[in-house]
Amino acid sequence: MKSEKASLVIVSIMLLFVILFGLNRFNFDAREKVIEIKEYQGERLDSVYDFRENSILGPQEINVTDYRLRVSGLVETPLEYTYEEVLEDFSSKRKVIRLSCVEGWSAKVLWEGVSIKDLVEAAEPSEDAKIIIFHAEDGYTTSLHLDYIKERDIMLAYKINEVTLPKENGFPFQLVAESKWGYKWCRWVVELEFSDDTDYEGFWESRGYSNDADLDKSFWGK
Structure with a gap:
């Protein structure tokens, strides 16, 4: 007994x-297994399976046929793109970048996507626009300063380790916020809203996380 x-x-x-x-x-x-590269230009890569599921509502199911990427806010030309139009109308770039989560884990992978600078130029933002608010399918939001986006040539990724983004990783587009904590890396992006509200607080920022989110600083506090 x-x-x-x-x-x-x-x-x-x-x-x-x-x-x-x-x-x-x-x-x-x-999940269904994908065939991904494990090395790029001599640099060892982590796997798509090394990313943990920590979204606010779980992985989003997005119908690519109905999907539209909206560009709105303080712009001369509000725009709307299909998934295919984004891939065909804008040149691609790729870069190995590590995502670091506040939970204590990280993953270094090869990202491929479009430069947000190109989307900015097409939309012709007004002089008052200072930030872009990124909206996700699940209602999640976060923001980045336009100057940072241009200086670091930040991308919206549609591939990871040469594999089309799985839904768990943010299909169709994930924001690759290089040098920022993971909560700035918005997944399932559906809208880029140009704004002059530099004090805007997204989902985690409104709950006490830093709006700057620089990796060399604490993620907690204003």
């Missing part, structure tokens, strides 16, 4: 460990 109770306790502890520390990763690995 004591042996059975001890075994039950051990099993319960193991189950609790899985729930607390491994469930997200196990669910992620249950």
Whole structure:
């Protein structure tokens, strides 16, 4: 009897460990496997499966046929693009960049996408526009300063390790906010809104996270 109770306790502890520390990763690995590159120009890459699921409403299902990327706000020319138009109308770029999450994990992969600078030029923002607010399909928002976007040539990615973004990684587009904490890396992007509100606070920023989100500084606090 004591042996059975001890075994039950051990099993319960193991189950609790899985729930607390491994469930997200196990669910992620249950996806259909993709064929990704593991190295780029001599640099070792992490896997698409090294990203943990921590979105506010879970991975979003987006119908690419109905999808539109909207460019709105303080612009001369509000625009709307299909997924294919973004890929065909704008030149692509690729770069190995590490995403660092405030949860303590990180992943270094090859991103491929379009330069947001090109979208900015096409929309012709007014002189009053200082930031871009990124809107996601699930209602998530965050913002970045226009100067930062232009200086760092920030991209909207549609591929990761030469694989089309899986839905868990933000299909159709993920913001690659280089040198910023992971909560700035908006997934399932559906709208770029130009604004003059430099104090705008997105989902996590309105809950106490830093609006700057620089990796060399704490993510907590204004």
